[in-house]
Structures are given as C-alpha cells and as structure tokens.
Amino acid sequence: MxxxxxxxxxxxxxxxxxxxxxxxxxxxxxxxxxxxxxxxxxxxxxxxxxxxxxxxxxxxxxxxxxxxxxxxxxxxxxxxxxxxxxxxxxxxxxxxxxxxxxxxxxxxxLTPERFVSAAVGEYVYAASVGNYDRLITELGLQETRLYIPTAHAGANASQQSARLFVPEHQEYTVPAREDLDSLLVLTDDLQERGAAFEPTGMELFREARQAIAGDIADEPDSLCSQLADAVVDVFELADSATTEVDGNDGRASIGITGSAYGAIDRFDHPVASLFGTGFALGLETPVTVEVTTGDDRADYLITCRWELDEHEEQ
Incomplete structure (x- = not known):
C-alpha cells in the first residue's frame, strides 16, 4: 500500500x-x-x-x-x-x-493612359542582362560586341535589321549574314562560331528613323549627331551626349551623362546598342562597340569602330 x-x-x-x-x-x-x-x-x-x-x-x-x-x-x-x-x-x-x-x-x-517610370525599365533590363551574361559565360564567348547589318540600310524601315554577334574565339571572322539568323552560329569555320542576338537598339533605331526629319545620314559625323539627338531628345535615355568622330580612322566616341537605365557598360545596353545598330545600318558595315567608365566630362564613354573601304582609306 x-x-x-x-x-x-x-x-x-x-x-x-x-x-x-x-x-x-x-x-x-x-x-x-x-x-x-x-x-x-x-x-x-x-x-x-x-x-x-x-x-x-x-x-x-x-x-x-x-x-x-x-x-x-x-x-x-x-x-x-x-x-x-x-x-x-x-x-x-x-x-x-x-x-x-x-x-x-x-x-x-493624346494624353498617355499609362506611365512607366525609368526604374521599371531598369529592373526589366537588369533581369534580362543577367540572363545574357550567364548564357555568354556558359558558352565561353568573348567580350567582343559586333553589330552586323543583315539587310540593306537604304531599304524600307520595316526591312532593316541587324544582329549582335559575340564570337567564340578571340581571333574571329565575321560570319555570313545568313548564318546570323540562328541564336548559335555553328559554321564549319571555327573562327566564325559564336552567338547572334537581336540588338536592343534595333527597334529604337527604327523609331528614331521615323522621328528624324529626312533620311538617316550615311556619313559618320552626321549619323553620330542624329543618333545622339535620338538618345537625348527622342527617347530621353540620357541627359546629354557629346560626340567626337574620326572618319579617317573609322572611329566614333560618345560621352554619355545621366543614363536613365543605369550603367551603360553592361551587355547590349539600350544606349550603346542604339549607336552600334545605327552605325552598322547607316554605314552598312560591321561595327564593334566598347564601353568604358568615363571621367569628369562624362559618366561613360562609348567607342564605335568600323573598317574603312579601300577608297575611303585613300
């Protein structure tokens, strides 16, 4: 118990x-x-x-x-x-x-029914460019950015086209225009291999051509001025753009201040892409585009280069 x-x-x-x-x-x-x-x-x-x-x-x-x-x-x-x-x-x-x-x-x-801030466009572009960067890294491509016209520049605005080619090898050859229709450029010539993208500046260039009074110039000086006006005044992608063109050397330098879509040195930024696409179609030749950080005169410096024809060199 x-x-x-x-x-x-x-x-x-x-x-x-x-x-x-x-x-x-x-x-x-x-x-x-x-x-x-x-x-x-x-x-x-x-x-x-x-x-x-x-x-x-x-x-x-x-x-x-x-x-x-x-x-x-x-x-x-x-x-x-x-x-x-x-x-x-x-x-x-x-x-x-x-x-x-x-x-x-x-x-x-003509009152706009919807307003989209520049910040929204920056968010969308930042996500897209992140995917592009990962794809380029996975494919082992180079840092070269080459804008190539794939249709005659003097054609109708709806028929104009260009492609952004990123080569696989440091020493590369410009592919034939018909080979640029595919995303992955896989030719028998290893020097022509890489990836081809639709440039961000393609549709911008078409809109700019409609907004510009007269035809798109085929001289580097006038063409660069037209593109700069489109960036600043038509699309308001930047606060200012200063240009310096050396036609004898096949080079154009553009200083950009106050970019609406952030850093311009990212892949196929709308501002750099518009200049690359515009020069490629206006001059009817492939154009390489490099973007570097600027100095006290501009935030970023865009350098476009193209090869001169033999008669132009003379």
Missing part, C-alpha cells in the same frame, strides 16, 4: 506538468497565428495603398494634361474672339486661335 500511495502523487504531478506544457504550447501557437494574421493584414493594406497611390499619380498626370488642353482651348477661343473685335490684327489672332485649338485637341486626345 505504501508503494501505491507513493506512486499516485507522482502520476498526478506528471499530469499537471503535461497540462501546463500543452497550455503553454497552445498559447505560443495562438501568438504566432495572431502575428501572421496581423502581418498578412498589414501586407494587404500596403498593397492596397500602393495601388491607390499609383492610381492617384496617374490621375494627377492626366489631370495636368487635361488642364493644359483646357488652357489652350480657352486661349484659342479668346484669340478668335479678339480677331472679330480687332480687325487690324485679325490675321495674327486667327492664326493664334487656330494653333491653340489644334494644340488643345492634341493634348486632350
């Missing part, structure tokens, strides 16, 4: 201990659940607030455009009304009124 009496308190104590542990575990589990629920609610609120801010920003931008359109319309109406009252300056006021109304219509109906 004494042994049974002694074992009974121990059993009771064990039961109490187990109950206490279970209660503590349930309490900790409830606390973790509450924290997760609170965190999920906070994340949901932040997402809703982010969406609200985006809608508010887009609405504010559209409102600015609509206000500008309204102001131009009012100016146009006042000018036309003034033309009726003041016959001595009627021609000027009518021209001013017509211009104001026309600008108002354009501002109202």
């Amino acid at each position: 004494s042994q049974q009496q002694q074992s009974q308190p121990q059993s009771t104590a064990d039961t109490n201990t187990s109950t206490t542990v279970d209660a503590g575990g349930e309490a900790e589990g409830d606390t973790e659940l509450d924290e997760r629920t609170t965190l999920a609610a906070q994340v949901e609120l932040l997402q809703e607030e982010n969406q609200r801010l985006r809608r508010a920003f887009s609405h504010a931008r559209r409102t600015d455009y609509r206000r500008s359109a309204t102001g131009l319309a009012i100016l146009g109406v006042l000018a036309i009304g003034g033309a009726v009252l003041f016959s001595t300056v009627r021609t000027v006021l009518l021209a001013l009124g017509a211009t104001g109304l026309f600008a108002a219509v354009l501002s109202y109906y």
Whole structure:
C-alpha cells in the first residue's frame, strides 16, 4: 500500500506538468497565428495603398494634361474672339486661335493612359542582362560586341535589321549574314562560331528613323549627331551626349551623362546598342562597340569602330 500511495502523487504531478506544457504550447501557437494574421493584414493594406497611390499619380498626370488642353482651348477661343473685335490684327489672332485649338485637341486626345517610370525599365533590363551574361559565360564567348547589318540600310524601315554577334574565339571572322539568323552560329569555320542576338537598339533605331526629319545620314559625323539627338531628345535615355568622330580612322566616341537605365557598360545596353545598330545600318558595315567608365566630362564613354573601304582609306 505504501508503494501505491507513493506512486499516485507522482502520476498526478506528471499530469499537471503535461497540462501546463500543452497550455503553454497552445498559447505560443495562438501568438504566432495572431502575428501572421496581423502581418498578412498589414501586407494587404500596403498593397492596397500602393495601388491607390499609383492610381492617384496617374490621375494627377492626366489631370495636368487635361488642364493644359483646357488652357489652350480657352486661349484659342479668346484669340478668335479678339480677331472679330480687332480687325487690324485679325490675321495674327486667327492664326493664334487656330494653333491653340489644334494644340488643345492634341493634348486632350493624346494624353498617355499609362506611365512607366525609368526604374521599371531598369529592373526589366537588369533581369534580362543577367540572363545574357550567364548564357555568354556558359558558352565561353568573348567580350567582343559586333553589330552586323543583315539587310540593306537604304531599304524600307520595316526591312532593316541587324544582329549582335559575340564570337567564340578571340581571333574571329565575321560570319555570313545568313548564318546570323540562328541564336548559335555553328559554321564549319571555327573562327566564325559564336552567338547572334537581336540588338536592343534595333527597334529604337527604327523609331528614331521615323522621328528624324529626312533620311538617316550615311556619313559618320552626321549619323553620330542624329543618333545622339535620338538618345537625348527622342527617347530621353540620357541627359546629354557629346560626340567626337574620326572618319579617317573609322572611329566614333560618345560621352554619355545621366543614363536613365543605369550603367551603360553592361551587355547590349539600350544606349550603346542604339549607336552600334545605327552605325552598322547607316554605314552598312560591321561595327564593334566598347564601353568604358568615363571621367569628369562624362559618366561613360562609348567607342564605335568600323573598317574603312579601300577608297575611303585613300
């Protein structure tokens, strides 16, 4: 009996201990659940607030455009009304009124419905260039970047094309244009092997050609100026671009400041790609592009080189 009496308190104590542990575990589990629920609610609120801010920003931008359109319309109406009252300056006021109304219509109906910041484009490009870098490393390709025209530069804008060739060997030969249609260039000649990519600047060049008044120049000086204007004024990919061209040496140097898409020395950056593609199509010759860090005059220096024809050298 004494042994049974002694074992009974121990059993009771064990039961109490187990109950206490279970209660503590349930309490900790409830606390973790509450924290997760609170965190999920906070994340949901932040997402809703982010969406609200985006809608508010887009609405504010559209409102600015609509206000500008309204102001131009009012100016146009006042000018036309003034033309009726003041016959001595009627021609000027009518021209001013017509211009104001026309600008108002354009501002109202051409208001952008969606705004994409440069940071978003930078994120997309950074992800793409990371994949390109890994692919080039896996294939063991060189650092040479050669932009090759694959269609006649004087052809229709929709028919223009160029490819970015990255050779496998340091000593390479430019592949035939028909061999550049494939991603991997695998020819019988080992010196022609490598990879061919669609340049980022191809579509930019087509758009730039439509925006440029007149035809794309076939002289290095004028062509470089046109491309620089497209980078800064048409696409706003950089704050400024200074050019220096040596046609006798087959070289063009472009200093870029304030790149909208970050570091230009990455693979096929839009700014460098536009110059490489533009020179290749404008001069109808393969063009190598090198990008280095600049100095106090520019953030980055883009150097484009091409081989001269025999008559050009003479």
